[in-house]
Amino acid sequence: MSIDLNVRSPTSKSLGSFVKMADSLGLTGFATVLQRDKPFETLEGGMDLFTRIDLPESGLRAVKKAAKEARPKAAVIAVPLRGVDVSNWAAEDERVDFLTLDKPHNECILRESTAKLAAVSGTALEVPIEPLLTSSGLTRSKVIKVFRENVQTAVGMGMQVILSSGSKVVMSMRSPTAMRYVGLLLGLDWKYTKIAVQEGPQSIIDRNKKRLGSDFVAPGVEIVQRGETE
Amino acid sequence: MKSRRKRYLRFCLHQDGSPINGKQLTAEVRRNLLSLYGEVAVADSRLYLSKYNEDSGMGILQCNAALLEKVITSSVLIGSIEKTRVSFEPKKTSGTLKGLKT
Numbered sequence: 001m002s003i004d005l006n007v008r009s010p011t012s013k014s015l016g017s018f019v020k021m022a023d024s025l026g027l028t029g030f031a032t033v034l035q036r037d038k039p040f041e042t043l044e045g046g047m048d049l050f051t052r053i054d055l056p057e058s059g060l061r062a063v064k065k066a067a068k069e070a071r072p073k074a075a076v077i078a079v080p081l082r083g084v085d086v087s088n089w090a091a092e093d094e095r096v097d098f099l100t101l102d103k104p105h106n107e108c109i110l111r112e113s114t115a116k117l118a119a120v121s122g123t124a125l126e127v128p129i130e131p132l133l134t135s136s137g138l139t140r141s142k143v144i145k146v147f148r149e150n151v152q153t154a155v156g157m158g159m160q161v162i163l164s165s166g167s168k169v170v171m172s173m174r175s176p177t178a179m180r181y182v183g184l185l186l187g188l189d190w191k192y193t194k195i196a197v198q199e200g201p202q203s204i205i206d207r208n209k210k211r212l213g214s215d216f217v218a219p220g221v222e223i224v225q226r227g228e229t230e
Numbered sequence: 231m232k233s234r235r236k237r238y239l240r241f242c243l244h245q246d247g248s249p250i251n252g253k254q255l256t257a258e259v260r261r262n263l264l265s266l267y268g269e270v271a272v273a274d275s276r277l278y279l280s281k282y283n284e285d286s287g288m289g290i291l292q293c294n295a296a297l298l299e300k301v302i303t304s305s306v307l308i309g310s311i312e313k314t315r316v317s318f319e320p321k322k323t324s325g326t327l328k329g330l331k332t
């Protein structure tokens with residue numbers, strides 16, 4: 001069982017080719033940024049599809065508002081790692097699933113304090129590998145630097161790291177085994193790569209399925225049996 | 231002294247465009263290995279494409295056991311070869327060719 005939590009299929013028409021590729025790579029599901037009717041769905045062939053929403057990069061107030069609106073509609077919610085205020089809020093807020101390194105440059109710095117907050121609330125650091133596939137030479141070495149430094153901070157502070165493809169085109173998708181080797185390049189050990197590629201994404205989906213269910217009240221509180229009203 | 235043991239890797243090269251031949255693939259793996267890990271890694275890799283089917287994309291790479299991890303990582307990071315977008319999928323590794331079949 002393996003899922004990719006970041007597939008950026010540009011149109012609904014092209015979604016079919018992503019499903020086909022995911023199937024041939026041995027994935028059982030993926031999260032798409034396209035708007036779907038339900039946050040969780042299973043297609044005819046058995047492929048699981050999840051709705052992903054990336055919150056805007058604007059100010060804290062706008063991000064908070066967007067998170068409130070997005071949560072019931074999305075299986076996964078991501079916030080780009082940028083300013084301190086937004087990052088710290090996202091790290092602490094249980095509605096947010098990831099801090100994502102979508103545009104890796106020198107301003108994308110995960111602070112130890114942010115990682116510590118995220119470790120407590122269960123917010124993960126998402127590393128989309130797409131920039132590594134589309135760059136080369138010195139540009140790629142800069143991307144690797146940003147990724148490795150942030151991964152090191154996250155692991156050191158106990159924050160979960162998740163690897164995703166971030167693919168805008170079908171051929172940027174990678175098999176789970178291939179992703180694990182990219183994890184090694186980013187400084188993870190082989191055992192941890194399995195958590196980052198397979199177990200971690202699955203546990204986030206399972207957690208959110210539970211949270212969006214009708215029996216969920218708050219973390220640790222859920223309805224086990226409904227009483228009858230007269 | 232580094233180990234001279236060989237390792238074999240069964241892989242599938244998914245392609246979107248004109249087919250890639252073995253020479254192009256090996257050259258691109260070497261180029262990526264050089265870019266990521268340097269000249270010493272390429273020199274020690276003893277990289278050789280044992281089998282490759284252009285149509286299916288299935289093949290077997292042979293390399294120095296000590297460099298296997300770096301060879302696979304370099305191959306996975308290949309985004310395109312000669313304007314054809316590709317996705318390299320490592321399938322299985324083994325110390326013998328026979329081991330890849332099981």
